[in-house]
Structures are given as C-alpha cells and as structure tokens.
Amino acid sequence: MKQAVGKRAAKGGAEKVPPVGRRERNKREKLDRILASARDLFAAKGFSDTTTQEIAERADIGTGTLFLYAKTKEDLLIMVFKDEMIETSQTAFRKVSPEAPLVDQLMQVFGAMVTYHSRDLPLARALIREITILANPDRREDVRSLMRIIYSGIGDIIAGSRSREKIRAGIDLALAGEALFGIYYIGLIGWLNGQITKQAFLKRLRAKLALSVEGLRVAPAEPATPARRTRNRKS
C-alpha cells in the first residue's frame, strides 16, 4: 500500500509533493540519532549491558518512542550493524588479489570478515546470534541482501579463477558460493563459541576450502606426492 502511493508520486518526478516533508525528515533524523546512540553504547558497554532506556535518553526521545523505530532491542542490533557488515564484505571482495590461487582469495575474504569480528568478540557473538535466527521477519530482506552480496562475490571469485584453476563448466556459482560460505560459517560459530582458537579455525578453514575446491576442478590436482602415479588409469 505504501509502495503504491510512492510509485505514483515517483512516476511524475519530485515536482509538487516532495517525498521528504518535514515529517519524513524528522523521522529520518530521529532514526539516525537512535542508530548512532545504539552503536555508541553497544560498542562502549556491550549489547546486553546497554539498556533501551539509555539508548532512548541519549537519542533524546521517550522510552516508548524507541520501539516505533525498532521492534526489539535485537532488531536494533541488526539495523545498526547491517550496513557495516555489507561494507566490510564489499571491501573484502574489492581488495582480493585476482591473480592469487582460488583458496588464497577465499581466505583473504573470510580472513577480512574474521578480522572484522575480532574487533569486538562479545558484540560479534550477539550479532551472529541475531542474524542466524531472525526474531523479526522485517529483517529478512537485510540478511538476504547481505547473503546475495557474499554468495555472488564468492561466485565471482570462482568465475575469475576458472581458467587458471580448471574449474568445471556449468557450475552454479551462487550455489558454490553458498556452500563455501557455509563451510566458513560453521567454523566461525565454533570460534565464537570458544570451541577452537582463531588460529586453528583459520587453518582448518583453509583445509576445508581446499577440500571442497578440489571438487570444482575438471581433474583433481596433482597429489602432494607428484611422481609415479601410473597405477590407476588404464586408457
């Protein structure tokens, strides 16, 4: 419904009824204040030690008003860090060395994400927790867009190393991206839960990626011990 109205107005250009009246601007400003306050407090005191009261106070709004802008405190967390995570991902993909071996490129991307989360582990835990299982369906699209960026980014990396790494033709790149991201994600969770150190996580991750990438090749790479392998093939 909202959209129907919006479309109509948009069709004729921003002529007479600019879609940003005082009302809209006020709302936008208030939201910005809320998000800034939440971000500062989450960073300073952690997620669970920050009360919605404090956020409201700092944003200079009533306690109830906060919940007109975010359904729950958890919602706020995603709203605050969604953009930052998208940014981090995009930067990671942009900075990748396109000439490096596929697994190295993947490790560059995932490494950047790990570095991002390392800045504040308790916050990373809270964030991953909320993103993993969304309490509010309104946030679905946020996560979906983040995932699209990641999956297609990985897909691009695969496509880019197609010739160099003898990647099989006809592979669904987004599918492969999702699979590789899943391999990263399960390790990330183990790390964030203290089941494994960061070093061990990254080492295992590389091994798992290598394992999975082998499957993308037309022919398996030479085994680590190259010479004398005349045993199997007959033809």
Next chain:
Amino acid sequence: MKQAVGKRAAKGGAEKVPPVGRRERNKREKLDRILASARDLFAAKGFSDTTTQEIAERADIGTGTLFLYAKTKEDLLIMVFKDEMIETSQTAFRKVSPEAPLVDQLMQVFGAMVTYHSRDLPLARALIREITILANPDRREDVRSLMRIIYSGIGDIIAGSRSREKIRAGIDLALAGEALFGIYYIGLIGWLNGQITKQAFLKRLRAKLALSVEGLRVAPAEPATPARRTRNRKS
C-alpha cells in the same frame, strides 16, 4: 572433585557409601521433573510463551529453585533437547543405506534431521538459535559432543563409500564431515528463517553436496547428461 569422590566409592562397589545418597537422588529427581515439565510446556506453548514460573510450578518447586538447576531459561532449552538431538543423529546414521551413493546417504542423514526439526518449527528456531551461539559456557561440552557424533558419523559414511566412490586417500574425515555439515547448516538456517522453502532447501542441499563431494574423488564423475558430449573436448 565430585568425580574423584565418586570414583573412589564406585571402586569398592555400592557397599557402605553409595554414591547416590538421598540428597543426590532428590536432586536427580528434581532435575528430571524440571526437564520433563519444561519439555511438555515448550512443546505445548512454545519456548517464549512458557514462563519459568509455570515450569517451576509444574515441577513442584519454588521459582528460585529452578535457577539452581539451569542458569537461564535458554539453558533449559538445550538441556531438554540435547539428548533428543543426539538420539536423532545417531538413529539417522544407523538407518543409512550403506550401499547407496554417497550423496544419497548424506541426504538421508540430513533429511532425518530436517524431519526432526519439521515437527515444531518455532521450537527448532529457538533451539538452533541457542545452540549456534551459546550463552552459557557450561553447555559447550554438550554441543561439542553432538558435533563430534555428527562429524565422525559423516566421516564414517565417507570412509564407507571410499572404494565405490573413488574417494581420495589421506582425507581428514572429520574435517570433511565438518565441511559437509557446514553446507547443511547454512541451508538449514535459510530455511528456518523463511528465506527458502523446505523443498528448495533440500534440492539445493543435494546440489551443493554433490558439488563438494566431487572434490573428494580421484577423478570427477561423468556429468549428469552422459551421451553426446563431444562438443567441448577436442582430443
């Protein structure tokens, strides 16, 4: 410390100081009552609509007593369903057809897990949420043991199809198990978040597993469309 005492007593049999005095037995019974009450209520009313008061009442204990047995309500959720999930996993691995193609076997296992979660989606969401990021380190060992069972179970499946599927030698089976489970997990999350239907999830999962399994092979399998593929290759 408890164990040290227990071991000593156990060594001599249940002679004079049975390791289960009235005290221990009472505690055990109370815990059982708590877990049973929690399970019933979570199943009947859902996790968030169940109050700790109700659980305590039904277990016939004081409201504060509950928290001597579980640090938080979320803790209770894991304690209640941990065994059930381990059971489900073990059964799934036991029932697998050892002659079936590797990917089919994997799908049997993951399919059983999906079926389990399908019984109560809201509860599955709550459970996965808590397991993914543990609020209480005391539960770490629970999750670790569940994961060990799953990773090694998958590893066994891979080992079992080694000859049939020309699996490369020298593969770290637990590592491969973790990778494949990660591929499942990321899809599970998408499903539980309503990003994808169950059908689509399972279909994509099979495709992703196939993609990754190819990497385990000495030589890639024939593509799905066998005949007439004279187009690409020249030699």
Next chain:
DNA sequence: GAATAAAAATGAGTGTAGTCATAAATGAAC
C-alpha cells in the same frame, strides 16, 4: 538424639524489555 556444619530451597524483590492509553504534532481543507 542433640549440636553443628553444609547444602539446597524458597519466594519476595529487582531490573529491564516491551505495551498501551493518552497527548502532542503535523498536514489537509476551507
């Protein structure tokens, strides 16, 4: 079984996320 120590249980109390009836602000129409 009395005295003492240790463990376990209890429920009134506390802090906080989130609600809702009411009020204020904004925009539209004349």
Next chain:
DNA sequence: GTTCATTTATGACTACACTCATTTTTATTC
C-alpha cells in the same frame, strides 16, 4: 487561522527472567 484527521511521541505500567537474604533440609559427629 480554525477545524478535523492522521501520524507520531510519551512515560506510567506490565510481565517476566533472574537474584539473594533467609529458612529448611540433610548429613555428620559425639
């Protein structure tokens, strides 16, 4: 600028997870 309708704001209030000072139960020693 007055009236009216709609949107937005507000903070007192509620519900609930969890705490803690106090009490009760259990085990131990003589």
